[in-house]
Amino acid sequence: MILRLAVLGLLAFMTLPTVVVIAVSFNPTAILSFPPAGLSLRWYANALTYPQFQRAAVNSLMVTGGAVLLALPIGTAAALALERGRLRAPGAWATVLLSPLVVPGVAAGLGFLIVAAFLGLLQSRVVLIAAHVALVLPFVVRSVWVSVTNLDPALERAAASLGATPWRVFRRVTLPLLRPGLFAALLFAVVVSVNEFVVSLFISTRVNEILPVAMFTYVVNYTDPTIAALSTLFIVATFLVVWAIDRVVDLSAVFLHHR
Amino acid sequence: MKLLLAPAVGVVAVFAAALAALLQYSVLEFIPGSLRTGGFTLANFRGVLAPGYLDYVWDTALLSVATTGLTLVASYPIAYALARTPSRRIRSWLLVLTLAPFFTGAIVRTYAWMLVLGNTVVTWPVPMLFTERGVLVGLVHFSMPTMILLLAAAISHVDPVYERAATSLGARPARVFWRVTLPLSMPGVVSGSLIVFAWTFSAFPTPELLGGGKVKMIANVVKDLALDSFNWPGAAAFAMLALAVTLALLAGLSRVAAGRAP
Numbered sequence: 001m002i003l004r005l006a007v008l009g010l011l012a013f014m015t016l017p018t019v020v021v022i023a024v025s026f027n028p029t030a031i032l033s034f035p036p037a038g039l040s041l042r043w044y045a046n047a048l049t050y051p052q053f054q055r056a057a058v059n060s061l062m063v064t065g066g067a068v069l070l071a072l073p074i075g076t077a078a079a080l081a082l083e084r085g086r087l088r089a090p091g092a093w094a095t096v097l098l099s100p101l102v103v104p105g106v107a108a109g110l111g112f113l114i115v116a117a118f119l120g121l122l123q124s125r126v127v128l129i130a131a132h133v134a135l136v137l138p139f140v141v142r143s144v145w146v147s148v149t150n151l152d153p154a155l156e157r158a159a160a161s162l163g164a165t166p167w168r169v170f171r172r173v174t175l176p177l178l179r180p181g182l183f184a185a186l187l188f189a190v191v192v193s194v195n196e197f198v199v200s201l202f203i204s205t206r207v208n209e210i211l212p213v214a215m216f217t218y219v220v221n222y223t224d225p226t227i228a229a230l231s232t233l234f235i236v237a238t239f240l241v242v243w244a245i246d247r248v249v250d251l252s253a254v255f256l257h258h259r
Numbered sequence: 260m261k262l263l264l265a266p267a268v269g270v271v272a273v274f275a276a277a278l279a280a281l282l283q284y285s286v287l288e289f290i291p292g293s294l295r296t297g298g299f300t301l302a303n304f305r306g307v308l309a310p311g312y313l314d315y316v317w318d319t320a321l322l323s324v325a326t327t328g329l330t331l332v333a334s335y336p337i338a339y340a341l342a343r344t345p346s347r348r349i350r351s352w353l354l355v356l357t358l359a360p361f362f363t364g365a366i367v368r369t370y371a372w373m374l375v376l377g378n379t380v381v382t383w384p385v386p387m388l389f390t391e392r393g394v395l396v397g398l399v400h401f402s403m404p405t406m407i408l409l410l411a412a413a414i415s416h417v418d419p420v421y422e423r424a425a426t427s428l429g430a431r432p433a434r435v436f437w438r439v440t441l442p443l444s445m446p447g448v449v450s451g452s453l454i455v456f457a458w459t460f461s462a463f464p465t466p467e468l469l470g471g472g473k474v475k476m477i478a479n480v481v482k483d484l485a486l487d488s489f490n491w492p493g494a495a496a497f498a499m500l501a502l503a504v505t506l507a508l509l510a511g512l513s514r515v516a517a518g519r520a521p
Contacts, residue, residue: 003336003339003340004340006336010333010334010403011337013400014337014356014403015356015359017368017371017372017374017375017400018359018363018371020371020374020379020380021370021371024379032377073266074266074270075267077263077266078263078267081260081261081262081263081264082264085260085264087261093264097271099271100271102457102509103274103278103502103505104461104498104505105478106461106477106478106481107278107498107499107501107502108277110491110494110495110498111276111278111279111280111498113491114277114281114283114495115276115277115280118280134270134271134273134274137270137271141267191362192362195363195364195367197364197464198464198478201482202482202486212364212366215366215370216366216464219370219468220468227370228374231366231370231371234364235359235363235367238362238363239359246351246354246355
């Protein structure tokens with residue numbers, strides 16, 4: 001009983017900020033109040049028509065799109081190699097691939113900034129995409145790896161023995177069986193990249209900045225609920241994505257049983 | 260098959276190159292008013308130890324310790340429920356509620372705390388926003404999903420048979436927890452604490468927005484030096500400190516894990 005109350009209280013603590021943001025986003029006035037004095041969608045309109053947010057949204061689309069398109073095949077190949085490649089130390093290789101996750105964002109961000117300045121690429125999205133690929137790759141490898149371990153090699157051998165070329169086996173047997181892992185990998189990669197902030201802050205200018213960086217600048221300079229509206233859109237999208245992942249792959253398999 | 264690993268290793272190599280550039284800049288001389296650097300010097304690291312800046316390192320360490328302790332206490336009950344609930348639906352909901360903030364971007368979450376701590380919802384008896392207290396609340400909230408997942412993984416490896424045995428021998432629930440559950444879930448407690456400490460030590464968005472320039476941790480100093488003062492070598496030295504602490508803690512973590520393996 002005490003445990004149940006504690007859990008409910010702590011879950012309330014965890015979700016409280018989300019609830020407040022959603023409530024404030026419908027606030028009719030620029031001065032924040034809770035509970036809101038009425039309902040209004042003006043901050044949604046403001047968020048969606050603010051030119052810098054529109055520009056940043058395009059940048060987010062390009063950076064996340066580019067990073068995910070690169071990271072998915074690279075990560076899938078790596079997951080297959082880790083499980084099937086007869087590597088001498090698969091655990092060590094896995095650690096190498098997952099290592100970008102543990103590097104502090106400011107260290108990676110400043111490092112990429114120095115490299116970007118050296119290459120004269122400060123205004124371009126190339127360095128942002130490269131950084132995002134490295135940051136989402138661990139999630140891709142991890143998600144696909146779970147599916148690879150569940151894949152029975154006998155099915156591929158059967159296809160091969162029936163005369164399928166290796167490429168055909170991969171297209172018609174391996175890939176379809178990896179679909180849940182690939183789907184989860186895609187969603188994770190999108191969510192992580194869309195929300196990435198610290199590294200992106202260091203390698204962004206007003207020209208190529210992505211949405212979280214533009215939102216940060218707005219928060220520092222203005223106090224109206226525009227960010228609450230934009231945040232609500234982010235929260236709803238994220239919740240749907242996490243819920244969708246949970247439908248497709250058992251989240252507890254990805255997160256609770258560490259290899 | 261082995262060659263399939265090559266592209267991923269290439270990606271990590273690019274990442275490593277960025278860190279190498281950081282290391283290089285941390286030992287190059289800063290020329291004020293210029294992005295060019297001078298020759299080799301250790302002055303940047305002496306700058307980290309200069310009185311004004313050493314305070315930030317000290318504050319960072321204190322906040323990290325406090326965050327780790329509070330996160331541990333706040334996360335254990337949820338982790339326990341997550342690991343022990345017989346209902347798949349409840350577990351699913353707990354997991355989604357735990358993971359949703361994990362995947363909600365740093366800005367969204369931190370902005371949300373600015374609203375809560377800034378007297379929008381309730382009027383706080385003591386100032387919260389732009390104080391260390393407020394930053395601490397934000398940091399704990401930020402660390403909970405990670406801690407919950409690591410603790411839940413460890414608790415789910417503890418066979419409930421041991422708890423039932425202790426109970427049947429007459430131990431009260433509190434005693435069962437202190438003498439059986441907690442000791443057996445220690446691997447999760449240790450790894451969770453190390454990871455949360457390392458993560459908090461280099462936290463950026465939370466102290467940046469909730470501290471409002473009045474509370475600064477190492478990462479905020481890195482940003483100030485790099486993006487406002489254009490002192491990349493000085494910033495690199497602070498970033499190297501954050502990186503070194505993180506790597507040292509994670510090395511400790513893998514040693515703990517190795518020591519536990521049979």
